[in-house]
Amino acid sequence: MKNAELKEVFGRLGPVQVVDRNQSGSKESVVLRPKGDPAEINAIAATQALAQCGLKLLLAKRAVESVIDEGEALLVLPQVASRERLANELAAVGVHPEFIRRSPKLKSKNASKEWVKKVRTSVGLTQKQFSVMFGVDLKTLQKYEQGDSVPAAAVRAYLQTIEANPEKMMRMRIEG
Known part of the structure; x- marks a missing residue:
């Protein structure tokens, strides 16, 4: 112009x-x-x-x-x-x-593991596939799902965004 x-x-x-x-x-x-x-x-x-x-x-x-x-x-x-x-x-x-929706308050490791697993399974991916697709370390993801570790606030926000809009997040990871 x-x-x-x-x-x-x-x-x-x-x-x-x-x-x-x-x-x-x-x-x-x-x-x-x-x-x-x-x-x-x-x-x-x-x-x-x-x-x-x-x-x-x-x-x-x-x-x-x-x-x-x-x-x-x-x-x-x-x-x-x-x-x-x-x-x-x-x-x-x-x-x-x-x-x-706001990031869930994960006060217990049990609540954390349930929610992280729900996010992963809602997009229909195995742990390894989810790890590769969204750039989450496989061992860390496994620790979250086993209840050995609770995700930090930034990780919860990222997982929440994946949960809310998985198709867009997958496109962004593939294109980006």
Whole structure:
């Protein structure tokens, strides 16, 4: 795009608006998909709604572009004041959010081993296949599933993302 064309586009968009960011809220993981036809998404309003949740404006813009171009985006929003309010705001501009449930509190090794095994078996992979597909050390995975070790918070978040969207995570591992 040439500078003259870019100036014309910016002229049509009007002045830059200040985004009022949430002052409180909790961190939320969300998968965004088009509610209908991706061409009907109001990209500016969707970007502003995401930026209000603490995302940098450029990251919010790229996430909305990903929803339009690729059909989905996976995000961690730093400060969501209300899941319901955000869902309504995004739905009104053509974006369907699916909130990923929070990482389970694995207070016991037994709860941990049950959950890790459930995540692995839900994607239909053996321990070795899961290890290769998702880059988890085989011996570590076995320790989790035997209850000898409890995954750290970052590992739980990764497993949670796999549990919530296994197809996308497999594609990312294969393509990436």
